Amino acid sequence: MSVEAPDPNAPVAKRAGDASAPKRRSRRQSIILGLAIIAGVVTYAYGFQVTKVDLGEISSETRRGQLIRVLRDIARPELLTYDRIPTNTEFTIYLPCPADGFEPTPVTEGRRLVVEPACADPGDTLLITGVGFAPNSRGSINQVPPSGDLELKIGEFFADVDGNFEVVVDSRERAEAEAQTIRVVTNERIGSIFSPVEVESSSGEMRTSPRISRAVQDTWDKIIETVFLALLATTLGTALAVPLSFLAARNLMRDITTTVTKLSLQLLAIPLGVVVGVLLSRTAQQLADQLTNNKILLVLGLILVPAIALAAIRYAFPPVDDEPPTPVERGQRGAMALVAAVAGILGILLVSELLIQVGGWLDDALGSFGFLGGFLEKSGEIATAITTMLSALLGAAVFATLAGRLSTFVRSRVSDTTMQAATYPLAALAGAVLGAILGAGIGWLYRVTDPMAIYGWPAVAGAVIGLFLALRNRSRSSVQIGLVTYYLARTIFNTLRSIEPLVMVIVFVVWVGIGPFAGALALAIHTVAALAKLYSEQVESISEGPIEAVKATGATRLQTVVYAVAPQIVPPYIAFTLYRWDINVRMSTIIGFAGGGGIGFVLQQNIRLLEYSAASVNMLAIAIVVASMDYLSSRIRERVV
Amino acid sequence: MLKVEHLTKVYSNGTVALEDVSFEVPDGQFLAVIGLSGSGKSTLLRCVNRLIEPTEGRILWDGVDVTTAGPDELRRIRRNIGMVFQHFNLVERSKVITNVLAGSLGYVNPVLSVVNRFPQQYRDQAIAQLNRVGLADKAYVRADNLSGGQQQRVGVARAMMQEPGMLLADEPVASLDPVLAHSIMQYLEKINKEDGVMVLCSLHFLDLVHRYADRAIALNDGKLVFEGPPASIDDAKFKEIYGKEAERVG
Numbered sequence: 001m002s003v004e005a006p007d008p009n010a011p012v013a014k015r016a017g018d019a020s021a022p023k024r025r026s027r028r029q030s031i032i033l034g035l036a037i038i039a040g041v042v043t044y045a046y047g048f049q050v051t052k053v054d055l056g057e058i059s060s061e062t063r064r065g066q067l068i069r070v071l072r073d074i075a076r077p078e079l080l081t082y083d084r085i086p087t088n089t090e091f092t093i094y095l096p097c098p099a100d101g102f103e104p105t106p107v108t109e110g111r112r113l114v115v116e117p118a119c120a121d122p123g124d125t126l127l128i129t130g131v132g133f134a135p136n137s138r139g140s141i142n143q144v145p146p147s148g149d150l151e152l153k154i155g156e157f158f159a160d161v162d163g164n165f166e167v168v169v170d171s172r173e174r175a176e177a178e179a180q181t182i183r184v185v186t187n188e189r190i191g192s193i194f195s196p197v198e199v200e201s202s203s204g205e206m207r208t209s210p211r212i213s214r215a216v217q218d219t220w221d222k223i224i225e226t227v228f229l230a231l232l233a234t235t236l237g238t239a240l241a242v243p244l245s246f247l248a249a250r251n252l253m254r255d256i257t258t259t260v261t262k263l264s265l266q267l268l269a270i271p272l273g274v275v276v277g278v279l280l281s282r283t284a285q286q287l288a289d290q291l292t293n294n295k296i297l298l299v300l301g302l303i304l305v306p307a308i309a310l311a312a313i314r315y316a317f318p319p320v321d322d323e324p325p326t327p328v329e330r331g332q333r334g335a336m337a338l339v340a341a342v343a344g345i346l347g348i349l350l351v352s353e354l355l356i357q358v359g360g361w362l363d364d365a366l367g368s369f370g371f372l373g374g375f376l377e378k379s380g381e382i383a384t385a386i387t388t389m390l391s392a393l394l395g396a397a398v399f400a401t402l403a404g405r406l407s408t409f410v411r412s413r414v415s416d417t418t419m420q421a422a423t424y425p426l427a428a429l430a431g432a433v434l435g436a437i438l439g440a441g442i443g444w445l446y447r448v449t450d451p452m453a454i455y456g457w458p459a460v461a462g463a464v465i466g467l468f469l470a471l472r473n474r475s476r477s478s479v480q481i482g483l484v485t486y487y488l489a490r491t492i493f494n495t496l497r498s499i500e501p502l503v504m505v506i507v508f509v510v511w512v513g514i515g516p517f518a519g520a521l522a523l524a525i526h527t528v529a530a531l532a533k534l535y536s537e538q539v540e541s542i543s544e545g546p547i548e549a550v551k552a553t554g555a556t557r558l559q560t561v562v563y564a565v566a567p568q569i570v571p572p573y574i575a576f577t578l579y580r581w582d583i584n585v586r587m588s589t590i591i592g593f594a595g596g597g598g599i600g601f602v603l604q605q606n607i608r609l610l611e612y613s614a615a616s617v618n619m620l621a622i623a624i625v626v627a628s629m630d631y632l633s634s635r636i637r638e639r640v641v
Numbered sequence: 642m643l644k645v646e647h648l649t650k651v652y653s654n655g656t657v658a659l660e661d662v663s664f665e666v667p668d669g670q671f672l673a674v675i676g677l678s679g680s681g682k683s684t685l686l687r688c689v690n691r692l693i694e695p696t697e698g699r700i701l702w703d704g705v706d707v708t709t710a711g712p713d714e715l716r717r718i719r720r721n722i723g724m725v726f727q728h729f730n731l732v733e734r735s736k737v738i739t740n741v742l743a744g745s746l747g748y749v750n751p752v753l754s755v756v757n758r759f760p761q762q763y764r765d766q767a768i769a770q771l772n773r774v775g776l777a778d779k780a781y782v783r784a785d786n787l788s789g790g791q792q793q794r795v796g797v798a799r800a801m802m803q804e805p806g807m808l809l810a811d812e813p814v815a816s817l818d819p820v821l822a823h824s825i826m827q828y829l830e831k832i833n834k835e836d837g838v839m840v841l842c843s844l845h846f847l848d849l850v851h852r853y854a855d856r857a858i859a860l861n862d863g864k865l866v867f868e869g870p871p872a873s874i875d876d877a878k879f880k881e882i883y884g885k886e887a888e889r890v891g
Contacts, residue, residue: 317752324713408711545730549796552690553803554720554747562755563743567734 073612077620079216082189083199083209089130089184090144094119096175111163115182123173128155130184133163139186141169146178157184215614218602223621225516226598227629229591230584232520237527237584238577244528245535246561248489252539256482260473261423262407263481264430264466269403270396271433277395281345281388288349292357302354305347312340341398345391348383355380427470428463435462489532496529501587505596519596523584530583534576535569542568574640578633585629589622642668643689643807643839648698650684650863658684660863662698666841666856668806671833673854673871674843677883680860682843686809689841690722691715703806720747723800723838725829727812729792733785737776737795740784741767744802763802770798774828790821797828808832810842814849822846826853847874 057063089111094102097119104118111132120126128141137159142151155169174180191197191209199209246252258266291301316336325333355376362373411419439458448454473479505522512518542565550564592600599618606615643666650659658681666672674682687693689700691707700707707718723744731740745763746754771777774794779787784795793813800808810829814822830853833840844850850857850871857874859867859882867874867882880887 313752314750317750319748319750324717412711545726545728546732548692549724549726549730549799550732550743550746552692552719552722552724552809553744553799554716554718555743556716556746556751558755559746559751563735563739563746564732567732570734 070612074616074619076613077215077616078213078613079617080193080210081213082191083197083201083207084187084189087186087188089113089133089186091115091128091182092118092179093126093171093182095122095124095171095180096120098177113182113184120171122171122175124171126169126171126182128157128165128167128169128182128184130157130159130165130167131163133159133165133186134188135159135161135163137163137186139184141167142183142185143172143174144181144183145174146176146180151183154182213614213617215606215611215617218614219599219617219621222592222599222602222618223625226588226592226600227585227625229516229520229596229598230523230581230588233523233527233588234577234581234584236520236524237531237580240524240528241531241535242573244489244493245532245539246565247485248493248532248536249539250483250486250536251542251544252561252565253482253486254480256480256485257478258404258481259407260427260470260479261411261419262404263479264423264426264470265403265407266400267430267434268426269399271437273395273397273399274392275395276399277392278388280342280395281391284342284345284349284387284391285384288346288353291350292353298350298354298357301346301350305343305350309340309343309347312336312343316340337398341391341394345387348387348390352380352383352387355383423470424467427466429466431462431464431466431469432459433462435459435465438462489536493529493533496525497533499526501526501591501596502594505591505594509595514595514597516597519588519591519598522596523587523591526587527580527584531576531580534580535573538569538572538576539565571640575637578637582629582633586626589626642666642701642703643841644699644701645685645689646699646701648685648688648700649696650681650688650693651696657863659688659695659860662860662863662865664858664865664868666839668839669833669837671830671840671842671853671855673850673857674841674860675845675847675850675857675867675882676843676860681863682860683811684863685860686724686811686841686843689807689809690719690724692724716747720803721806723803723805723808725793725796725800725808725810725813727815729789729796729816731784731792731795731799733783735784736781737771737784737787738764738767738780740795741770741780741798741802744770744799747803767798767802770801771795773801774798789817790824793817793821793825794828797825797832801832805838807839807841810840812843812845815845822849829853847871847879850874 091113092104093115102119104115112130114129114131116127116129117124139157140153141155141157143154144151152172152174154172155167157165157167159165189210190199193210196208196210198206201207288301291297316333316339318333359373359376359378359380362376363370364373366373414422435458436455439454442448442458443454469479501519501522504525505518508518508521512521546564546568547560550560555563588596588598588600589603590600592598592602593604595601599622603615603618603622606612606618645665646663648659648662649657651657662681662685674685676682684693688695689702689707691710695708698708702718702722705714705718707715710718732743739757742759742763745759745766749759749763768777768780771780774797776787776791776794776798779791779795784792787795793816796813808829813829814825817825826849829840829842832838842854844854854871856869857867857871858865859874859878861882861884867878874882
């Protein structure tokens with residue numbers, strides 16, 4: 001007997017033992033399946049009722065007629081405008097028949113009408129046949145009594161694709177002895193694409209027919225607006241999303257820890273830093289104003305200030321020595337860093353002032369390229385505006401760093417118990433300040449006036465939370481501030497991302513008015529949230545090896561990010577930015593529906609006015625732009641990645 | 642002189658990677674660290690420059706306590722300790738020269754280096770280091786265009802750019818074929834013998850240990866189980882280090 005031969009009994013027994021269990025299971029499964037089917041049916045039945053599914057509407061004759069008309073208009077985008085001249089086609093009839101009867105002269109060539117019968121009693125039914133009209137043309141059928149100064153409409157016609165039609169109409173009850181005329185009026189196009197004609201308009205100007213339509217001109221203007229709206233939104237969004245994405249990257253934030261003491265000190269220092277930063281930028285602003293009054297001083301300042309800033313940076317952040325710097329050296333370096341900061345802010349202000357002045361001059365000098373000057377002017381104004389914000393941020397960062405250093409320094413000098421004892425009031429104070437600041441914001445939003453409600457209670461609550469945290473964490477144990485930041489950033493991004501730009505634009509329309517600027521801002525905000533999330537996921541998936549290696553060389557955190565993280569994320573960042581640019585072009589085509597400017601604005605207008613041929617031009621443009629941007633970005637992506 | 646005293650590392654998931662490890666390494670020695678995978682070799686090397694924070698114990702490097710150093714001092718210590726990795730850990734999309742220059746990040750101006758400005762002396766030095774490992778002609782090639790052996794030589798050049806007093810090598814040849822392994826080991830030997838740099842090198846193959854190391858320490862399950870000259874690893878010692886079922890190969 002070979003080893004592989006199965007034991008004849010065991011498998012059978014096993015099968016028999018298993019047989020009942022699956023059966024019971026399958027009965028339960030079929031009950032569950034049945035319930036699932038019933039639940040499914042109920043769900044869909046309710047869904048049908050809620051969404052008002054109505055087949056009657058789909059098959060209704062009038063609805064179909066409307067749909068067909070819209071579809072036909074859309075199928076014929078109004079690219080060219082033709083001048084038209086009214087043209088009459090006539091047929092002579094008698095109502096009633098003359099005594100000797102009437103036999104019309106048959107016409108067999110060109111555009112013609114045949115009315116049967118050619119004579120009848122007034123009010124009788126006439127069969128009107130038209131041949132040789134413009135394909136798909138339409139017009140009215142009129143009865144003209146012999147006097148010739150009156151046209152009575154008796155019907156309408158729609159010619160088929162060959163230019164023929166057959167209509168049955170009732171003649172008017174107007175008996176005349178003399179001949180009456182059945183007249184069909186059509187508006188004939190003048191000229192064709194291959195042989196355009198010069199026509200004099202009613203205002204006396206000469207123009208060609210056919211010519212580019214108004215709809216195409218409007219569409220061109222608006223589609224350009226759309227593309228640049230998307231460009232600006234993507235640029236702005238990317239610029240903000242790149243630094244923010246690092247905050248939402250788990251692998252970078254995970255290891256950043258602090259202690260309650262340090263955190264409290266830093267929380268206290270940050271508001272101070274913001275205030276100092278704002279004050280510094282004000283001072284720099286005043287200095288810049290004085291300098292810019294005089295052209296020579298401005299030029300001198302533009303040369304000297306950056307040089308001073310660079311020299312100060314070199315002095316304040318020297319190459320690392322083997323020996324730790326002495327306190328005096330530290331003080332000198334700190335002072336130089338301050339000089340560098342002020343010089344930097346001043347430099348930005350001077351450059352932006354230069355931009356404003358040069359831009360203003362170029363605006364006049366360049367003529368039709370004046371928008372370049374306008375751009376320089378605007379850039380200068382924007383730079384001036386964000387300087388205050390930048391210096392506030394800088395102040396906060398510097399003060400937070402100093403507070404951190406202070407806490408490390410104090411820790412190395414005092415015992416753990418002293419440190420722990422000092423932590424309680426510090427944490428409570430930091431909590432109180434944070435609470436009061438948050439309270440002030442909330443109070444402003446809800447227009448609370450009671451100072452106790454604005455500052456008092458939030459401060460008390462903050463102090464209690466701070467004290468609680470200090471009690472829970474020993475002064476040496478670490479607080480995972482990095483992870484807290486990570487979750488906070490994630491939450492904010494997800495919330496912002498879940499609000500569609502179409503909704504966001506409504507807020508911006510209120511703020512900056514209807515137009516492309518509102519659309520660009522709304523798209524930019526959405527772009528920040530979406531890109532920061534995508535970017536941060538890229539940061540999370542980079543390989544840790546190079547980071548470890550660069551850290552091991554004694555690099556600072558910033559150097560590590562620049563030398564180990566940045567090179568790894570550049571290709572995916574570019575790919576995602578292009579992808580987002582793609583999405584933004586698509587979004588910007590409809591952002592106008594909510595007042596955000598771009599092609600969507602005209603499209604919506606045309607749809608409301610039932611100008612489907614013009615709307616068709618808009619849609620055509622959207623299709624072309626989206627398709628070509630898609631192609632372009634995928635080509636660039638291939639190149640880069 | 643490196644002094645490791647009662648070093649213990651417990652990871653946050655409870656794994657004990659190192660348990661009360663103490664040893665000393667005199668200046669200029671080539672020390673091999675051996676042991677099975679997971680025995681704590683990598684953790685030990687990374688504790689020396691605090692890429693991994695030790696849980697307990699002290700590490701003294703030239704009399705300076707590494708374990709209690711603040712951020713600034715830690716950077717000053719790290720720049721004096723070069724490191725070579727099993728998977729080379731080059732920034733693959735950067736040029737070779739940029740990877741080597743990264744070795745000088747602890748020395749240069751911290752602000753200007755962020756915008757890729759390195760003083761000329763460091764650029765010259767980077768080329769010189771590349772020349773030493775025979776890759777000067779590849780300086781402006783992207784790192785991922787190099788073969789594995791070439792990449793590890795760039796890794797060595799990067800570590801040497803730091804002008805270190807100590808070189809940590811974490812399985813420097815485990816990803817390479819035997820011929821390349823010897824060539825890399827010879828570079829490390831040269832650095833050790835010519836420049837007098839102390840080398841701590843974790844290794845898998847005992848023949849490499851015999852050939853290049855002055856002394857060896859062995860870890861088993863986080864504990865120091867052997868310390869002495871490589872020649873003294875006999876069969877009994879071998880079983881003690883690698884477990885009873887282990888067979889000697891190579």
